[in-house]
Amino acid sequence: MLIKNFTLTLKTAGYLLLLLTAIMPLLYRNLPPKAAPEFLLDNTTSLNRSQASMTMSYACKDCLAPSVHAANVIEKLDGGLFATWFGGSSEGDKDVALWGADLSRDSQSWSMPRRIIGPAETQAALGRYIKTVGNSVLVRGKQGELWLYYVTVSMGGWAGSSLNAILSLDDGKSWDAPRRLISSPFFNISTLNKNPAVYYSNDTIDLPVYHEFIGKFAELLLINNAGRVVDKARITHGRHSIQPVVLPIGPQQALALMRYTGPTSGRILASRSDDSGQSWSKVKRLALPNPNSAITGLRRPDGSLLLVFNDTESERNSLALAVSRDDGRSWHTVKNFEKSGDTNSQFSYPYLIRCADGTMHLLYTWNRKRIRHIAFNDNFVDGSMP
Amino acid sequence: MSVMYNALSYLGQVLLVAVLATVLPGSLVKDKRLRISGVSALLLLGLFFPISGLTFSQLLRSAVGDLSVLTLVIFTNILAQRLFNHNFLKSTSRNSLLLWVTLSGLVFYPLALRLSPFDPYRLGYSPVLMPVILCMISIYSWLGAKRDLAVIILFPLIAFNLHLLESDNLWDYLMDPILFIYAVIHQIGSIFQRPRKWAQHMLAFPQRK
Numbered sequence A: 001m002l003i004k005n006f007t008l009t010l011k012t013a014g015y016l017l018l019l020l021t022a023i024m025p026l027l028y029r030n031l032p033p034k035a036a037p038e039f040l041l042d043n044t045t046s047l048n049r050s051q052a053s054m055t056m057s058y059a060c061k062d063c064l065a066p067s068v069h070a071a072n073v074i075e076k077l078d079g080g081l082f083a084t085w086f087g088g089s090s091e092g093d094k095d096v097a098l099w100g101a102d103l104s105r106d107s108q109s110w111s112m113p114r115r116i117i118g119p120a121e122t123q124a125a126l127g128r129y130i131k132t133v134g135n136s137v138l139v140r141g142k143q144g145e146l147w148l149y150y151v152t153v154s155m156g157g158w159a160g161s162s163l164n165a166i167l168s169l170d171d172g173k174s175w176d177a178p179r180r181l182i183s184s185p186f187f188n189i190s191t192l193n194k195n196p197a198v199y200y201s202n203d204t205i206d207l208p209v210y211h212e213f214i215g216k217f218a219e220l221l222l223i224n225n226a227g228r229v230v231d232k233a234r235i236t237h238g239r240h241s242i243q244p245v246v247l248p249i250g251p252q253q254a255l256a257l258m259r260y261t262g263p264t265s266g267r268i269l270a271s272r273s274d275d276s277g278q279s280w281s282k283v284k285r286l287a288l289p290n291p292n293s294a295i296t297g298l299r300r301p302d303g304s305l306l307l308v309f310n311d312t313e314s315e316r317n318s319l320a321l322a323v324s325r326d327d328g329r330s331w332h333t334v335k336n337f338e339k340s341g342d343t344n345s346q347f348s349y350p351y352l353i354r355c356a357d358g359t360m361h362l363l364y365t366w367n368r369k370r371i372r373h374i375a376f377n378d379n380f381v382d383g384s385m386p
Numbered sequence B: 001m002s003v004m005y006n007a008l009s010y011l012g013q014v015l016l017v018a019v020l021a022t023v024l025p026g027s028l029v030k031d032k033r034l035r036i037s038g039v040s041a042l043l044l045l046g047l048f049f050p051i052s053g054l055t056f057s058q059l060l061r062s063a064v065g066d067l068s069v070l071t072l073v074i075f076t077n078i079l080a081q082r083l084f085n086h087n088f089l090k091s092t093s094r095n096s097l098l099l100w101v102t103l104s105g106l107v108f109y110p111l112a113l114r115l116s117p118f119d120p121y122r123l124g125y126s127p128v129l130m131p132v133i134l135c136m137i138s139i140y141s142w143l144g145a146k147r148d149l150a151v152i153i154l155f156p157l158i159a160f161n162l163h164l165l166e167s168d169n170l171w172d173y174l175m176d177p178i179l180f181i182y183a184v185i186h187q188i189g190s191i192f193q194r195p196r197k198w199a200q201h202m203l204a205f206p207q208r209k
Helices: A002-030 A119-126 A378-382 B002-028 B032-048 B056-064 B069-084 B091-115 B120-124 B129-143 B147-161 B177-208
Strands: A054-060 A067-075 A081-088 A097-103 A114-117 A132-140 A146-153 A161-168 A179-181 A205-212 A216-223 A229-234 A241-248 A254-260 A267-273 A284-289 A296-299 A305-309 A318-324 A332-339 A347-354 A360-366 A370-376
Touching: A002 B129, A002 B147, A054 A067, A054 A081, A054 A097, A067 A132, A067 A360, A067 A370, A081 A132, A081 A146, A081 A360, A081 A370, A097 A132, A114 A146, A119 A132, A132 A205, A205 A241, A229 B120, A241 A296, A284 A305, A296 A347, A305 A347, A305 A360, A318 A347, A318 A378, A332 A378, B002 B032, B002 B056, B002 B069, B032 B056, B032 B069, B069 B091, B069 B147, B069 B177, B091 B120, B091 B147, B091 B177, B120 B129, B129 B147
Parallel strands: A067 A347, A216 A241
Antiparallel strands: A054 A370, A067 A081, A081 A097, A097 A114, A132 A146, A146 A161, A161 A179, A205 A216, A216 A229, A241 A254, A254 A267, A267 A284, A296 A305, A305 A318, A318 A332, A347 A360, A360 A370
């Protein structure tokens, strides 16, 4: 009897120890709940009021791959640019890899494209079958390190995609082994990225992502400076809104603009957040058209918002710039970067950044053959000012 | 730490291949030793024999990802049962666990995949509410004399604290689609088995008397 009681006490003590081991670290780490961080807004620099300028070139003219798409770009630590895109026989093929090139600040010319990573290297590192790679987004880390978040597909089409991260400590010259991000509970499939990350005051970032499996909807992945997902927020739900671009308009206010994938005549979709991206308003349709194509944008230091989009009802043969001075409530198309009468022309997947000197750099797919680079300043947007 | 989380991922692959391997010899081979040898041979093939550069277990991992901690527990129990006729999990505890997985999954997956603005998967990041609920269920099970279940429920929390899987989300330590599918099949199976058991019981009743 005594032995039985002793055994029971020992079992209970062991169980209580296990219980405390399970719960205490979690409560210690996660309590009290942390306040929502604030967006980092570029309010420190003024608009670049030098004479209006706009230069057009190609980030890759001879791209070393028959088909290229989905470029993104980031300012390097030396003031130059580094861009990546995917290229291969055609989108989704097994020979598609991520390519990159540098723009020298001094010579203002792009280097020859170099292969960054492809399915084989990713497969070897992850120990999983990788069929192809896709969209990528470059993110600057707290210590100046460079992260590249990119899409891979193991099975099926883009609906079967997952996100991966690689890190560079020498500004894109070399990269470490890829790591998979887990962002979906269903076989971790169907998370893709397209547009730039949003930075918070607490060194975390929000990576705008979207899903293309059962639903087509937009989300934000909150990622810490170790490249780990620490939270996520749903911007939309349903079946028709993807590829969000998130524009912070206040310390805790943001506007998300999205590509419309529905069957009816498309308009750019918009949603707002007043709590640092934790929750989002019901989606509204803007007056701007959207022929089921990607968009991009940014906020300038004066608070105005820029949006680059295909200003057509059904094709991608025109690429325009719109400005909003009322936090995205109304938009005015001010320029056309491309306008072709040939409906087979395709100017798509724009990606826009603003550098420290106030110059804005737009990269986009030019007929799937090249990556076009346009650099312009504030007076190009606003018209020449004295 | 990465060695540790890889270890759990590889254990998941080993168990998945082993459970699949037991299906064939388990049903065809009656002799216990032959059955264990057959499963071991298939397991070795699945883990080390590459097909187009990847082993069968890596191909499985490409498709299903890493298994949750509860799936590892259930699969280990299946293996112990099929190979050694031993259950370390009482059938009542296993049934309770699988019922919870079924009910949770029926709500969780549709919501997480698009159905509403509320995303339950989000609760698994930096979680507070989920661990508290799990601990309460565990204490309830302990007091209800389901001690095996009470302990097993704590395994995912401990594994999550130690970052033993790739994921930073507690849900991925608790369940995965493979476990959900298995749990649903188990529920359907038990629904069909119930009338048969009831009939057997009724037929057996006069004899007992």
